[in-house]
Amino acid sequence: MDFSKSLIQWYLQNKRDLPWRNTVDPYHIWLSEIMLQQTRVAQGLPYFLRFTEAFPTVFDLAKADEEQVLKLWQGLGYYSRARNLHKTAKQVAFDLNGVFPKSYKELLQLKGIGEYTAGAIASFSYNEHVPVVDGNVFRVLSRYFDVETDIASAGAKKEFAGLAAALIPKGEANIFNQAIMEFGALQCVPKNPDCSACIFNDSCLALQKKKVNQLPVKSKKVKVTNRYFNYLVFSDADGNTLINKRTEKGIWHNLYEFPLLETISPERDEAILELIRNQQFAENEIEGIALYDNEVIRHKLSHQHLHIKFWKVKVKGALKNGIDCESASKFPFPIVIFNFIEKVWA
Incomplete structure (x- = not known):
């Protein structure tokens, strides 16, 4: 046959x-x-x-x-x-x-x-x-x-x-x-x-x-880029947070995420804290900043490895354009962020 x-x-x-x-x-x-x-x-x-x-x-x-x-x-x-x-x-x-x-x-x-x-x-x-x-x-x-x-x-x-x-x-x-x-x-x-x-x-x-x-022969190697993401999970007096639509081309285009602080290399937590305090992500006064988890989340994509940390940023007063957790969870997110939402806010 x-x-x-x-x-x-x-x-x-x-x-x-x-x-x-x-x-x-x-x-x-x-x-x-x-x-x-x-x-x-x-x-x-x-x-x-x-x-x-x-x-x-x-x-x-x-x-x-x-x-x-x-x-x-x-x-x-x-x-x-x-x-x-x-x-x-x-x-x-x-x-x-x-x-x-x-x-x-x-x-x-x-x-x-x-x-x-x-x-x-x-x-x-x-x-x-x-x-x-x-x-x-x-x-x-x-x-x-x-x-x-x-x-x-x-x-x-x-x-x-x-x-x-x-x-x-x-x-x-x-x-x-x-x-x-x-x-x-x-x-x-x-x-x-x-x-x-x-x-x-x-x-x-x-x-x-x-x-x-x-076999099969495949010689081309995929060049992997490392990126370092720090997501800022704002929380105001009413329990609301901030999310943004990711409009630039590239990964996760048109999906939602928390305000992002990306660095070109891994930074010490003290340096990240200083950057968060010095950059105007929200109009509110910051009351406190803390890591949700000391472990870095490593999220592997085909050409990129993302090293992700989530930071809890507590602020005074009400956030402008703040959104409650239940409403936020209905938007489309990258799965690594959605899993964080499910874990923290479930």
Whole structure:
């Protein structure tokens, strides 16, 4: 039995029962693909269910307020996905009368939809003969065929897409693409795959050459930036605090946070105290400043490591634009701040 037939047979016996696999609705497939980018299925599934309940159609999503979308997305990370999702929904709803394009080339014209997502929708919804190349597909193909091309190199995606396209059985793009992605997610996993239980253990070139742990080749290293955040949790006589919308481009764009004091390097607590007292974050006189916890919270993003401290800043009188805790918690926050709110104000 050839590679493609064996793979599809494995898939039919081992696939997970996931809601977006029980439909050809491009709206649901698009939602799931955006949510699962750089996200595990177990983490993304509850969000998919919440989104489809809150926004049953692309019109519902398009008409929603961005803050509502970001609030539902809270905790899933890579928030630009949510903002782009909202923009694409508006384009489909208002420019295309709610109808997703029915071909790969037309899908690429939508904002926020690249080759991978267009291929997924085109093959899963319309069974168009186009490959879908994600990290799982890179891994399966590089190992099975012993392809040493650096997957971070400029021509890698085109090379692997060509190889995948040649393997798709005629009229079976939908099931083949699902199968190879699922195989990479469940069987041909990144670290320590169980090759003894693999259906391809007699034909996989990487296994035969003892190169499984060396493939796929990926040489590009991610440069990580360290940032030092001090969040100022103001508290006035009425128990109100201050929150700001993060409007600058970059991480957490359009999410909310406490007033932020960022330093370029780790500073002693005494230096932070002095900076808080000397900078005018609020008009009120400061009564006292204290750390909520002496432990630094380390929050890792793909290209940045954030070192976070929360400071309680008690002030005299009423804060201008102060907000009570219950109202504040309804806004969309980065998950590290939301978790702090839940812990401190629950």
